[in-house]
Amino acid sequence: MQSGIRDRCVADGVRMIAQPYDRNSTTLLDDIENLVDATHVDGLILTPPVSDYPQVLDLLQRRGVRFVRVSPGSALELAPSTFIDNAAAAAT
Structure with a gap:
């Protein structure tokens, strides 16, 4: 997924930053807010x-x-969304 996103960002002249997070971290919200800031x-x-x-x-x-x-x-109405066709992705 990151490779495809990176390729699109390069084509559009946009810089991509990949930032992994621990979803179980007690500081997840602070970590995301610090990234934004x-x-x-x-x-x-x-x-x-x-x-x-x-x-x-x-x-x-x-924010x-x-x-x-x-x-x-x-809550699909909150923001644009994209979905992955897992069967097609596994076949390639």
Whole structure:
């Protein structure tokens, strides 16, 4: 997934920063907020399971940070979303 995103960013002249997080960390919200503050990102791509964490979604909405959710399971109206065809992806 990162490779495809990177290729698209390069084609569009956009810089991509990949930042892994521990979804079980007690500092997850602080870590994301610190990333937003330090980098002034234009937007985030949220992958599962973080794409369904209400606290993360609320934080980004309050901060006015644009985001796209990959394969969200709920609240589809919150932000643009994309879904993965797992069967097709496994076949390639």
